[in-house]
Amino acid sequence: MPPTASPTVAVVVPALDEAERITATVTALLALPEADLVVVVDDGSSDDTARRARDAGAFVVAHRRNRGKAAAMETGAGAVAGWEAAHPRDGIGPRPLLFVDADLAGTAGETAPLAGPVLVGQADMTIAVLPRQSSPGGGRGLVVGLARRGALAAAGWSPQQPLSGMRCLTRDAFETARPLARGWGVETALTIDLLRAGARVVEVPCALQHRVSGGGWRAQLHRGAQYRDVALALARRRLLAAAWRGPAA
Numbered sequence: 001m002p003p004t005a006s007p008t009v010a011v012v013v014p015a016l017d018e019a020e021r022i023t024a025t026v027t028a029l030l031a032l033p034e035a036d037l038v039v040v041v042d043d044g045s046s047d048d049t050a051r052r053a054r055d056a057g058a059f060v061v062a063h064r065r066n067r068g069k070a071a072a073m074e075t076g077a078g079a080v081a082g083w084e085a086a087h088p089r090d091g092i093g094p095r096p097l098l099f100v101d102a103d104l105a106g107t108a109g110e111t112a113p114l115a116g117p118v119l120v121g122q123a124d125m126t127i128a129v130l131p132r133q134s135s136p137g138g139g140r141g142l143v144v145g146l147a148r149r150g151a152l153a154a155a156g157w158s159p160q161q162p163l164s165g166m167r168c169l170t171r172d173a174f175e176t177a178r179p180l181a182r183g184w185g186v187e188t189a190l191t192i193d194l195l196r197a198g199a200r201v202v203e204v205p206c207a208l209q210h211r212v213s214g215g216g217w218r219a220q221l222h223r224g225a226q227y228r229d230v231a232l233a234l235a236r237r238r239l240l241a242a243a244w245r246g247p248a249a
């Protein structure tokens with residue numbers, strides 16, 4: 001007998017203090033035909049992100065205190081597994097996970113092209129490549145360059161946007177990458193660990209607009225934390241020296 005439902009993905013949205021954008025983000029994700037479950041992980045927000053996400057129709061789980069993006073991703077994946085255990089479906093395996101940042105607002109639906117290649121078995125992980133953003137960023141490419149050179153040293157591949165958080169991956173790929181690298185090192189490590197395991201990783205253009213980090217002191221502090229976490233993830237994989245020595249990104 002043919003399966004009664006089509007394969008779909010489960011969306012996981014890590015969210016810290018995203019009350020301004022979470023309603024639009026969840027609404028856009030719930031309209032995706034490729035997705036039938038949207039889990040928002042409130043990572044210890046001090047605003048009403050959780051309530052708004054729930055009101056918009058998401059399944060919400062919350063950290064009592066802030067634990068960082070990678071921990072929110074792990075919690076979200078656990079919530080998807082729990083939901084699937086309570087809602088078994090015949091003939092289809094566990095849903096691939098589509099990780100989407102909370103700040104994409106109405107453009108979150110543009111993550112749809114990430115799902116197809118994973119659902120049909122062409123890729124183990126897809127990564128969104130964002131177009132030029134409508135507001136200017138204030139970075140100098142230091143974090144991006146470090147992450148790119150780390151992937152190059154590990155696997156001979158230099159991703160265009162190694163920090164991009166919008167990713168769709170099979171559950172096997174997710175398990176291969178666990179435990180995730182902490183904090184902002186998570187994307188760099190995911191790419192490296194999956195490539196090293198022989199997985200097929202593909203970058204896919206998506207028309208996404210996110211909240212760009214500007215040039216103020218808060219943004220520079222944020223970049224400092226990103227650099228620290230990417231460097232730690234590379235050091236744990238014995239790649240930091242090679243990434244420092246590597247070619248200019």
Ligand SMILES: O=c1ccn([C@@H]2O[C@H](COP(=O)(O)OP(=O)(O)O[C@H]3O[C@H](CO)[C@@H](O)[C@H](O)[C@H]3O)[C@@H](O)[C@H]2O)c(=O)[nH]1
Binds near residue numbers: 043100164165166187
């Ligand atoms: O402690 C935190 C901090 C952030 N977030 C959420 O994580 C996502 C990404 O955070 P954001 O501040 O928008 O990150 P960016 O500065 O835009 O960082 C870029 O680089 C990061 C890696 O350094 C990636 O995780 C992002 O996807 C990518 O957009 C958002 O949904 C946040 O609400 C958490 O869940 N917990």
Ligand SMILES: O=C(O)[C@H](O)COP(=O)(O)O
Binds near residue numbers: 226
């Ligand atoms: O603004 C960004 O793109 C990120 O914070 C990374 O910063 P970077 O430009 O220093 O790599």
